[in-house]
Amino acid sequence: MKTIAELLNHDFEKGVLHLYDSKGNKIYFEFSNGYWSKYEYDSNGNEIYYEQSDGYWVKNEYNTNGNVIYFEQSDGYWTKKEYDSNGNQIYYENSERFWFKHEYDTNGNIIYYEDSDGLIKDKRPKESCEDKVVEIDGKTYKLVELNK
Numbered sequence: 001m002k003t004i005a006e007l008l009n010h011d012f013e014k015g016v017l018h019l020y021d022s023k024g025n026k027i028y029f030e031f032s033n034g035y036w037s038k039y040e041y042d043s044n045g046n047e048i049y050y051e052q053s054d055g056y057w058v059k060n061e062y063n064t065n066g067n068v069i070y071f072e073q074s075d076g077y078w079t080k081k082e083y084d085s086n087g088n089q090i091y092y093e094n095s096e097r098f099w100f101k102h103e104y105d106t107n108g109n110i111i112y113y114e115d116s117d118g119l120i121k122d123k124r125p126k127e128s129c130e131d132k133v134v135e136i137d138g139k140t141y142k143l144v145e146l147n148k
Contacts, residue, residue: 086098 004010010017012032019028023045030036040049046066059069059108065087069141072078082091088108093099103112113121132143 003030003034003036004028005032005036 004019005012005017008017010030012088016032017028018026021027021041023041025041025045026039026048027041028036028038034053036053038051039047042048042062044062044066046060046062048060048062049057055074057074059070059072060068063069063083065083067081067083067087067089068079069081070078071084075145078095080091080093081089084090084104084147086104086108088104089102090104091099091101100113100115102110105111111123111125113119134141134143
């Protein structure tokens with residue numbers, strides 16, 4: 001089977017063959033040794049497929065904000081991601097069974113992290129105990145401060 005360069009009678013003395021679509025996205029390139037790569041894009045210009053002449057390939061899926069939500073490559077490795085309404089990544093998982101989740105404050109700072117290895121970092125604001133009332137053995141107490 002002929003390569004694209006052979007079909008176009010490309011002169012490699014003028015350089016590597018590069019082909020672009022009407023939006024300016026690279027869709028193909030080829031070296032003089034016959035090695036090539038090709039690309040496919042969605043209607044938003046996001047790369048959804050990449051393939052090399054050696055058989056390696058990558059697939060991507062995106063959410064409506066253009067964030068990658070699924071990535072897969074030819075060796076079987078994959079990742080999944082989820083985002084909140086502000087575009088912050090809130091969940092990640094991969095084919096090696098690793099995952100993590102995040103929570104953010106209103107300024108976009110990570111305030112909670114947890115992962116599949118058991119690591120937890122919790123910087124969420126704690127509820128104040130001042131002016132709370134508790135009952136112990138039938139007696140009512142007003143809390144002023146909680147021991148840290």
